[in-house]
Amino acid sequence: PTEEYENLRRRIYSNTKEIWYYINHELSKLMTEDIKVEKIQAILDQVADRKRSLLSDQQKLPELDGYHEWRQNEAANVSDLIQRRLKYLQNPPDCREARKVICNLNKGCGFGCQLHHIVYCLIFAYATERTLILNSKGWRYNTKGWDYVFEPISDSCTTAYDDKVMPWPVRYDAKVVSLPFIDSISQKPKFLPLAIPKDLAHRIVRFNGDPASWWIGQMLKYILKPRSSMQKAINETIAKMNFKSPIVGVHIRRTDKVGTEAAFHHIHEYMTHVKDYYDQLELTRVVDVRRVYLATDDANVLEDARKKYPEYEVVGDASIARTAATHRRYTPQSLAGLLLDLRMLSACDYLVCTFSSQVGRVAYEIMQTNRVDASESFFSLDDIYYFGGQNAHDRRAVMSHTTQGKEDISFQVGDLIGVAGNHWNGYGRGTNKRTNLNGLIPWYKTADHLVLYPFPEYKQVPQ
Numbered sequence: 001p002t003e004e005y006e007n008l009r010r011r012i013y014s015n016t017k018e019i020w021y022y023i024n025h026e027l028s029k030l031m032t033e034d035i036k037v038e039k040i041q042a043i044l045d046q047v048a049d050r051k052r053s054l055l056s057d058q059q060k061l062p063e064l065d066g067y068h069e070w071r072q073n074e075a076a077n078v079s080d081l082i083q084r085r086l087k088y089l090q091n092p093p094d095c096r097e098a099r100k101v102i103c104n105l106n107k108g109c110g111f112g113c114q115l116h117h118i119v120y121c122l123i124f125a126y127a128t129e130r131t132l133i134l135n136s137k138g139w140r141y142n143t144k145g146w147d148y149v150f151e152p153i154s155d156s157c158t159t160a161y162d163d164k165v166m167p168w169p170v171r172y173d174a175k176v177v178s179l180p181f182i183d184s185i186s187q188k189p190k191f192l193p194l195a196i197p198k199d200l201a202h203r204i205v206r207f208n209g210d211p212a213s214w215w216i217g218q219m220l221k222y223i224l225k226p227r228s229s230m231q232k233a234i235n236e237t238i239a240k241m242n243f244k245s246p247i248v249g250v251h252i253r254r255t256d257k258v259g260t261e262a263a264f265h266h267i268h269e270y271m272t273h274v275k276d277y278y279d280q281l282e283l284t285r286v287v288d289v290r291r292v293y294l295a296t297d298d299a300n301v302l303e304d305a306r307k308k309y310p311e312y313e314v315v316g317d318a319s320i321a322r323t324a325a326t327h328r329r330y331t332p333q334s335l336a337g338l339l340l341d342l343r344m345l346s347a348c349d350y351l352v353c354t355f356s357s358q359v360g361r362v363a364y365e366i367m368q369t370n371r372v373d374a375s376e377s378f379f380s381l382d383d384i385y386y387f388g389g390q391n392a393h394d395r396r397a398v399m400s401h402t403t404q405g406k407e408d409i410s411f412q413v414g415d416l417i418g419v420a421g422n423h424w425n426g427y428g429r430g431t432n433k434r435t436n437l438n439g440l441i442p443w444y445k446t447a448d449h450l451v452l453y454p455f456p457e458y459k460q461v462p463q
């Protein structure tokens, strides 16, 4: 390791102690003084500043540890391998003879939800070595079908001919099966998210901090290729926007979602995280303009943001937001707007959103494909990352914990804890699978439990 790397590593260690010396001293003092709100605010500001400095230093570590280029190459190589395997699966030498899985694009939901439906179908196809056939006639976003907007998912195999189609699950190995919606499967196959392929897992974990969403992103990378006319229209709109790094993407999902599937979040909640991002960035570089790309389905939000935050440059298109509103949602025009928003959000340096929205999750999944590791480049105001219909998501205890008698639960090293979410206050909620107790868990004593599944290894495709 270089001298620079070693110095940085020691600085982080030492400054972690410094943050404790500071908090310990100030809070001990508060016990003997009468507590003033201003004093507490001053301590919070100090701690925030020290935290930003620590995180900023830690971000530099992987750039200096000598493996920076290696990680970039490895991420590109594994991605390329998966894309070639998918291409191979989707273009069998003899289409008529190939085993197939049919996916109907008739799910009555938004585009993010439909994309995830195709992702689930493609993972199923990859796991069972069946060519995926997409049925999209009469599709709600374009009645002419998927291929009218996007490149087809196969160049050579797009029909099941007259073969009998058996609805999955089947009792025998039928040649052609059709898939139900993921939500209505009672016995979920183990290969569904958040599982990742065992043969690639040990490569992926070495460059990416969230392999499950990276793997899902790879499916999107294969599926989501706008046709040249659509791509051209998107590029022309982008050219008119002042989209320049540094820029933080903000996705604000309102209209029909609020009060039904998600809570309302004030613009201030999003902007707190944007400010924190820029305050940290300014420790290492000059930021002339604090830019935000704002995507939303509520045009009023854009206007509101520009009025309330004049110190930020808010990039975004009110006409896109208007076509995204509930009553205009399922048109080719609104789809074009959403594709643009997704492209921009995923190109941002950082993303602030709500993972309760599939649009926020898709933006993050694409982000995972356009850099080596996006796992620390977002903040979700509500849910932790998930895939709708996924198998259980567990964390494993890496330290033991004895309940403090409040709402927290005890666990031992090695216990699996099914997690419901993180409260972003140092605690999350979960169920200890050994004791069946449900309650709060100190998040730092647990680590994400990655599920590896023995997917086929596609040995026919060159490594």
Ligand code: GDP
Binding pocket: 109, 110, 111, 112, 113, 114, 251, 252, 253, 257, 295, 296, 297, 320, 321, 324, 329, 334, 337, 338, 339, 341, 356, 357, 358, 359
């Ligand atoms: P969810 O309902 O937010 O989980 O995501 P879905 O994709 O299933 O449905 C929401 C739909 O609302 C999207 O598909 C879009 O049509 C529209 N929408 C939501 N947020 C945005 C946005 O930021 N920009 C645009 N253009 N459309 C959006």
